[in-house]
Amino acid sequence: MAVSQTQIQNVLQKLELPDGGNLVSRDMVRALMIDDGAVRFVIEAPSPDMARQMEPLRQAAERAVQSLDGVTSASVALTAHGPAAAPKAPPSLKIGGHPKPQQGPMKVAGVDRILAVGSGKGGVGKSTVSSNLAVALAKQGRKVGLLDADIYGPSQPRMMGVNKRPASPDGKTIIPLQAHGVTIMSIGFMLEEDKAVVWRGPMLMGALQQMLGQVQWGDLDVLIVDLPPGTGDVQLTLCQKTEIAGAIVVSTPQDVALLDARKALDMFNSLNTPVLGLIENMSTYVCPNCGHEAHLFGHGGVAAEAEKLGVPLLGTLPIDLDTRLAGDGGTPIATGDSAMAQAYAKIAQDLVERDLA
Numbered sequence: 001m002a003v004s005q006t007q008i009q010n011v012l013q014k015l016e017l018p019d020g021g022n023l024v025s026r027d028m029v030r031a032l033m034i035d036d037g038a039v040r041f042v043i044e045a046p047s048p049d050m051a052r053q054m055e056p057l058r059q060a061a062e063r064a065v066q067s068l069d070g071v072t073s074a075s076v077a078l079t080a081h082g083p084a085a086a087p088k089a090p091p092s093l094k095i096g097g098h099p100k101p102q103q104g105p106m107k108v109a110g111v112d113r114i115l116a117v118g119s120g121k122g123g124v125g126k127s128t129v130s131s132n133l134a135v136a137l138a139k140q141g142r143k144v145g146l147l148d149a150d151i152y153g154p155s156q157p158r159m160m161g162v163n164k165r166p167a168s169p170d171g172k173t174i175i176p177l178q179a180h181g182v183t184i185m186s187i188g189f190m191l192e193e194d195k196a197v198v199w200r201g202p203m204l205m206g207a208l209q210q211m212l213g214q215v216q217w218g219d220l221d222v223l224i225v226d227l228p229p230g231t232g233d234v235q236l237t238l239c240q241k242t243e244i245a246g247a248i249v250v251s252t253p254q255d256v257a258l259l260d261a262r263k264a265l266d267m268f269n270s271l272n273t274p275v276l277g278l279i280e281n282m283s284t285y286v287c288p289n290c291g292h293e294a295h296l297f298g299h300g301g302v303a304a305e306a307e308k309l310g311v312p313l314l315g316t317l318p319i320d321l322d323t324r325l326a327g328d329g330g331t332p333i334a335t336g337d338s339a340m341a342q343a344y345a346k347i348a349q350d351l352v353e354r355d356l357a
Contacts, residue, residue: 003070005032005337008039011064015057023061030079030181033141037072039065040141044079044178051080105243108212111145111220113245115357116238116273120260122153122229125281126250128327129317130226131159132334133248136341136348137222137357138181139334145176145183145223147211149234151204152197154188156226161330165189166215174215180335185215201233208237222357229260231267239271246276246356248314253280253301261302265309276356277314278306279347285319315347 012023023029023043032041043058045051058078065074108114117133119126127150134146148156157163160179166189167175176185187197187207199207217223222245228234238244247268251261261278268275280302285294296319306313317323320340326333334344351357 003068007068008065012061015060031138031141037070039071040075042077042079048080051078054078105241107243110217111223114223116225116227116244116247118227118247118264119229119250120264121257124250124252124257127155127226129250129279130224131156132332132344134182134224135180135332135334136344140348140352142221145217145220147225148186149208149225150228151187151207154186156186157188159327160184176215185211204233205237208234231263239273244273246274248276250279250281251302252282253298258301258305275311277312278302279314280316282319283316317343
């Protein structure tokens with residue numbers, strides 16, 4: 001019988017850390033992969049100093065996973081996140097302001113490709129798709145970054161369960177945060193949760209430019225950019241000023257959402273940004289008590305639009321209570337092995353196989 005991620009996490013929970021907690025409760029397990037009985041994952045220590053003390057724990061984790069039924073081999077790597085501790089009183093970092101002039105579209109240092117996730121309107125689950133797709137790609141073994149570019153309504157800090165302020169050793173560079181195997185940056189990290197962003201267009205463009213160019217993203221296979229809804233300044237700045245590999249458009253099946261999704265598709269086309277595919281979110285609802293399936297927002301609208309445009313339908317995702325609870329709780333549903341996690345894994349696998357992520 002094949003071993004599951006849950007079985008592996010259960011055995012890792014038994015390995016206590018010297019300063020309390022375990023590998024799972026402290027969120028140190030990264031890029032867990034199971035391939036025909038071969039298990040691979042990374043233990044990410046919070047600092048290089050702690051990593052040097054954790055070699056016995058790495059060996060114990062490897063032995064524990066190797067002992068599980070269905071495991072043919074176990075390979076555990078040990079790494080540390082981030083540089084040495086920042087100064088106790090680092091220089092302040094100002095986010096926002098007028099964008100700096102640049103010569104044509106720029107390539108973000110260390111990032112192989114950038115995927116924009118957009119929608120024509122709000123409320124279609126674009127941010128939920130972005131966070132879960134990032135986690136699903138990380139579980140596929142990709143090095144993934146997630147940029148929350150929804151300046152007015154940043155939601156990734158809550159969805160990814162991160163609420164710390166990024167460090168800035170020199171007041172210019174920004175050290176991004178980590179969660180669930182994903183490198184993350186959001187304007188929400190720089191503000192109080194209830195603080196409104198009251199900026200005009202140039203301030204938005206300057207903030208986006210900073211989060212792309214001043215963040216030390218490291219070496220990433222893919223950076224997912226969670227765009228705000230609509231076709232405004234952030235979308236224009238990203239597509240005109242940055243080298244984008246392509247865009248993914250999220251919509252619900254209903255006609256009103258599709259009207260706005262078509263505008264987003266037209267915008268990407270006008271900006272010469274290839275659309276890699278569409279995702280139909282909230283496509284159906286299955287009653288947990290009786291199993292009845294209902295199409296609350298219509299059915300098949302996004303699939304028909306994808307066929308009309310000649311672009312792939314990357315996936316159809318149902319309305320799911322656990323997905324909402326997981327996002328509100330800061331642990332995306334894609335971190336587990338439920339049916340919804342497998343749906344996101346299928347989308348991620350398709351992107352990897354097509355060499356798009």
